[in-house]
Amino acid sequence: MAPGAPTPSDISRARRQQRRATQPTQADLDLLDDQSFLGIEIRFSSIPGAGQGAFATRELAMHTVLGQYKGEVLTLTEVAARYPDGASRAYLMDVGSGRWHDCIDPAQSNWLRYINSPHNTGRAPNARLEINGVIKTVQRVLPGQELLYSYGRTYSFA
Numbered sequence: 001m002a003p004g005a006p007t008p009s010d011i012s013r014a015r016r017q018q019r020r021a022t023q024p025t026q027a028d029l030d031l032l033d034d035q036s037f038l039g040i041e042i043r044f045s046s047i048p049g050a051g052q053g054a055f056a057t058r059e060l061a062m063h064t065v066l067g068q069y070k071g072e073v074l075t076l077t078e079v080a081a082r083y084p085d086g087a088s089r090a091y092l093m094d095v096g097s098g099r100w101h102d103c104i105d106p107a108q109s110n111w112l113r114y115i116n117s118p119h120n121t122g123r124a125p126n127a128r129l130e131i132n133g134v135i136k137t138v139q140r141v142l143p144g145q146e147l148l149y150s151y152g153r154t155y156s157f158a
Helices: 008-021 026-031 076-082
Strands: 040-044 052-056 065-068 072-075 092-096 099-102 127-129 134-137
Touching: 072 076, 076 099
Parallel strands: none
Antiparallel strands: 040 052, 065 134, 072 099, 092 099, 127 134
């Protein structure tokens, strides 16, 4: 490594700082609750058995903020009380800091609940969950492509 060249940890630290510096405001996120603002259409998913999916109707650049996964805010204790058998958690997301968003009720959630996981499809995610339930694209998304992000290793696929 050349003298004075950034180390891998320097690069990682700079990337984390850049992501924090570009976090959208709550007003920005509220505007994105309307999927038509970004050119998103909800229709049947291309994934068999997945139900509805979210599709781009125009090109989305890499790192486009899609919005914040919203729903009724619960603690882990409230989640355990509501779902004692662990079933029916399809629209439940851990957004960190001991908070969960339950998006089972469309009246208390937004369109991001329709983004599916590419689990067992052979496709790679084109979006990623970030801090506080914010979802961003991780690559360019072309018109007609379904938005997909990984639900994580602990998600139980029925």
